[in-house]
Amino acid sequence: MPLHLRHLLLTWTLAPGVLSAAPEVHLWKDKPPGDLPAVKEGAAPTGRMNDDERMTDVAAPTLTWFRPEKPDGRALVVCPGGGYQILAIHKEGDKVAERFAKEGITVAVLHYRVPAKNTDAADAGPRQDIAEALRQVRAEMKSKGFASGKTGVLGFSAGGHLVLESAYGPMPSGAERPDFVVAIYPAYLTDKAGVLKPEFAITKESPPACFFHAADDKYPADASAQLWRKLHDAGVKAELHIYSGGGHGFGISEPNPDKPWTLWPDTAASWMQGMRK
Template sequence: MTIDRRSFVGASLLAGLTIARGEGRAQTAPPHAPGALPPGLPQPAETIDLWPSGAPGMPTPPPVETVAERAQDPLVTDRAVRGIARPRLVVFRPDRPNGGAVLLTPGGGYKHVVVDKEGYEMARWLAARGFTAFVLFYRLPGEGWAQRADVPLADAQRAMRVIRQRARAFAIVPERVGTMGFSAGGHVCADLAARFATRVYAPLDAADALSARPVCAAPIYPVVSMDPAIAHVGSRALLLGPAPSPQSEAAHSPDRTVPADAPPHFLLHAEDDAIVPVDNTLRLRAALKGRSIAVETHLFTHGGHGFGLRKALGKPVEAWPELWRAWARTCGLG
């Protein structure tokens, strides 16, 4: 991936005053559920609001953010957040930055965004290995937003640009920002990798002069196709509404929108996934191969859906994070 250095430097200079003002403004806290947190598990405190003047297309009344704790074990958290009116990045900084960054888009079927299993746990893993991790809490399309089907993509595009705008503050090389997403967040990830140049919101500031193209993309057990034959029913309904047209289904199926300059992809799925059929990943792989885009694919016999890190333990699929890390080095991210 290449980013025009003059454009990056110019946008950074123009953004200097904006960044200074933004960093001085209170940011929205990370999602938090009532009750005590497990001891010894570091919780993030640093956030970046994506839309300082409010997210575009705000419904009336605005969504009210709520966080539910779903775990039964007091030593484990499994939070889910909905009603995200202030989309934001939650930042995990490594002790020794390696110059790479990963935008994480957790799943939740577009009805909520999971906090821990596909967000903070993966972010801690990445930060421990030198990557700066940004967990994106994106807007949910079924909560009344204008242009509902493009709302998650708009947040993902804006997040990539804001990360690059602030690259120096995080010791990040702006060309070395990848993305990883899980389940419905895998759809956000794949959609970003396919439609990074599609205009889905009006430019706001100097950050929007920067590219939203990730250097590499890793959709993990992703929702991909909106074809009713293999689509995840809940994600499709919440993203597109109750009666989408064939044109809408095609426009929001990343396997049907892959451009010639899409980034390299790492694909991972368990063949016994009973929630999101493995055909979603197979269709995306075929589309990428058809465009001669580099793609590495790992299919595991067992793993089910939503294994992340914690549910992969003790199974062959637990090797997947290190497989991703080895592949990321080939893309210049590691």
């Protein structure tokens, strides 16, 4: 979808309390460093998948800003999921940004590179993208007078894996870590034996995190539990919420007390209140 058309659609449908969604802006001025996605000739870059809008063939990563009416200094980079092959840009992207912008958080949705050219290193390009996104978001907040504000990351599935890597995993040289992390049903955290991968290095200085997972997820909730335990044992502030149902990919939807996993945004918003200072 052309960037200007996507901006118009966002502007017309913003939730109350969200001042504006700025046009999508390219993350990199020139060609992104490293590998570019394996773009398929003639493939449609957007479409429907599992009742959600999806995007693929992202060779030029972008940020879309969602600015609250009354910013409180916090910022959030949102990373949709999609197995490093596509991006679920609605229920794990735009709608999530709207929800948290209403809390006073300045939100930027990152459309990182997909699909992966090398499936053995599917996160290589996206790791560069999220590092640059964090740098730009912090610079933007500083320019608005929020130099001391905290900038966090929130991601789903593959995006959950990506935000956790940005906080605790191997990142490009000089990359800054986020101030806090929210991971919703993160994937790819463990090896085939179900053991947490050694790439996640935790110290007492690591950023705090909040996890949300379903017990019936095809990517076991125990993976989130293992990483939560490492954080807890290191003395890092961390929360873990495991729901009995919900499966994988529930994203954001209308809150329903009969479906507790739909209430995660309220819990996350409450937890992020503690990230004001």
